Amino acid sequence: MDPVNAADARLGAAAPRMRIAKAMAHMGYRSRRRSEESVLAGRVAVNGVVVVDPSVSVAPGRDTITVDGKPLAPIVEYEYYAVNKPPGFISTVTDPHADWRVVDLVRSRARLYPVGRLDKDSEGLILLTNDGGFANRISHPSYQVEKEYAALVQPTPTNIMIDRLRQGVVLNGRRAVPVRVALRITNGEAWVRLVLHEGRKHEVRELLGEVHLEVRRLIRTRIGSFLLGSLKAGEHRKLKPSEVNEFLRSDGRSRSVSKREASR
Secondary structure, three states: OOHHHHHHHHHOOOOOOEEHHHHHHHOOOOOHHHHHHHHHOOOEEEOOEEOOOOOOEEOEOOEOEEEOOEEOOOOOOOOEEEEEEOOOOEOOOOOOOOOOEHHHHOOOOOOOEEEOOOOOOOEEEEEEEOOHHHHHHHHOHHHOOOEEEEEEEEOOOOHHHHHHHHHOEEEOOEEEOOOEEEEEEEOOEEEEEEEEOOOOOOHHHHHHHHOOOEEEEEEEEEEOOEEOOOOOOOOEEEOOHHHHHHHHHOOOOOOOOOHHHHOO
């Protein structure tokens, strides 16, 4: 019997069962995608058997799941936070060389991890949680959850530049087309507001770079129905259960920001 089938046989039949990555996410071990990566890397064991196939099913609460030898425990309570990430903070949890991590901005006994990452130089809204299902609902491309950004750019964009952004550009062999693009001049400064579905790594900076705009400042102002609002740099607030439930019931695309919000 091959190792994968042997592992499945040893796990036994129990209900309810789910794919191991989904179970790990629900137990607070980062997102489903990151959980799958840990399985493929051979870091995960179930009832003492190393599992390298993400299709293996487990029964949370009955089977013992370990990562790097450390057991995952069922979560007692899920937590959700909106954080205004300052520049210089990183979104990754495991970087041993990081001086400033966004997860350190929230004091909690829960094992929180970021949802909707931002690069080191960017700022604005990022969500922290220990709910893998919620994280997957935010980040998986199939849900097309909107992310809204405000970019301070130079020089002042021309109409041709804005039209080209609206039509989309090819980045790394894939066409990136923003949902919406708008230009606002505030106190002589040019701000380009973009709404994207995926928000791939460096996508906003690369989009603007393709039309020869330099990004001087990049702020994410919205993820789905969650707004940055009045949070100052480094501040956070705990999301209300009603907010989370409303998002989970929605299609994830939320609403367009109002003129008042867009002018902030």
